[in-house]
Amino acid sequence: MIDLYIPQSEPGIVWKNGVYFHEASDVAKSMFFYVFWGGEYYCRFPYKVDRDYMNSFILFSIREGSLAFNYRDQQFTASAGDIVLLDCRYRNYYYAVDDVRFHFFHFSGPQSEMMCEELYKKAGCLFSGLGHDNTAIPAIIDKIAAGNPDDFDLSVQIYQLLVSLFKTNYPAGPKQVSGKRLNPDLRPALDYIHAHYAEKLYVEQLSKLSNLSLYHFVRLFKKEMGVTPHHYVLNLRLKKTKQLLVETNLTVEEISARSGFNNVAHFIRTFSKSTGGLTPGKFRKMRF
Numbered sequence: 001m002i003d004l005y006i007p008q009s010e011p012g013i014v015w016k017n018g019v020y021f022h023e024a025s026d027v028a029k030s031m032f033f034y035v036f037w038g039g040e041y042y043c044r045f046p047y048k049v050d051r052d053y054m055n056s057f058i059l060f061s062i063r064e065g066s067l068a069f070n071y072r073d074q075q076f077t078a079s080a081g082d083i084v085l086l087d088c089r090y091r092n093y094y095y096a097v098d099d100v101r102f103h104f105f106h107f108s109g110p111q112s113e114m115m116c117e118e119l120y121k122k123a124g125c126l127f128s129g130l131g132h133d134n135t136a137i138p139a140i141i142d143k144i145a146a147g148n149p150d151d152f153d154l155s156v157q158i159y160q161l162l163v164s165l166f167k168t169n170y171p172a173g174p175k176q177v178s179g180k181r182l183n184p185d186l187r188p189a190l191d192y193i194h195a196h197y198a199e200k201l202y203v204e205q206l207s208k209l210s211n212l213s214l215y216h217f218v219r220l221f222k223k224e225m226g227v228t229p230h231h232y233v234l235n236l237r238l239k240k241t242k243q244l245l246v247e248t249n250l251t252v253e254e255i256s257a258r259s260g261f262n263n264v265a266h267f268i269r270t271f272s273k274s275t276g277g278l279t280p281g282k283f284r285k286m287r288f
Helices: 026-031 112-123 131-146 151-169 184-196 203-209 214-225 229-247 252-258 264-274 280-285
Strands: 013-021 034-043 048-051 057-064 066-071 074-079 083-087 092-096 100-108
Touching: 013 131, 026 151, 034 131, 034 151, 057 066, 057 074, 057 131, 066 083, 066 100, 083 112, 100 131, 112 151, 131 151, 184 203, 184 214, 184 229, 203 214, 203 229, 214 229, 229 252, 229 264, 229 280, 252 264, 252 280, 264 280
Parallel strands: none
Antiparallel strands: 013 034, 034 100, 048 092, 057 083, 057 100, 066 074, 066 092
16 A cells, blocks of 8 residues: 555645546556556745655656756756656655646556666666657546546556656667668678677677777677677577577587587577576477
């Protein structure tokens, strides 16, 4: 249960749309993201919220003006177009800097803590430059206000919003080599990797192909591809081994050698780690 306390009259609120409450189903609470309540506020000084603890997470979408925050030993100001994500189990204090209009909603769910904490570690709690993603929070509140929203739809919208924050702030994984945004300096190295992935590859060799220093090559590669050169090669080799396991009758030893894994034991350990414990032999027997 969440400890609910919302003052009937809060100084500094000029007008508000809501608060709208939603009672999620037991299934939603056990499996999905779900909403407690949300609304839209237009505030000015002396509006403030000083919250010691609440067992929920809160997302803000700042529409106009500025809202100042003190959270987890950080002080920052969110302005129009920004999104803020807080874990209310940590003390949080926020207040109107000037006239401010914002949407917000409190939510929870089995994956909320993990996703929100990972976002905080990687990108903090203030997100800017999100474009159309900044309309997601008002859209969720509109559904609550309309009454009897579908729990599954709400969960999908919250999940998509959190994923968009991940994608905006740091790469989630390797990007497609053929992507139009690829820095052309990496093309020679990537072409070489895909042609020679079964051979021994050295980062120094790849950096020379791109006419970059080792330091700048590794930094650019990780920025563009989302992983280091080592992990990119490893992921490519693992993809090739899976194709060979499914499409050929080659032995595990032969596949290991053809994919750049000269040590079969190392190949089996690496493969099992990437598949959640499936050995190459078990993987081959699966029905796809």
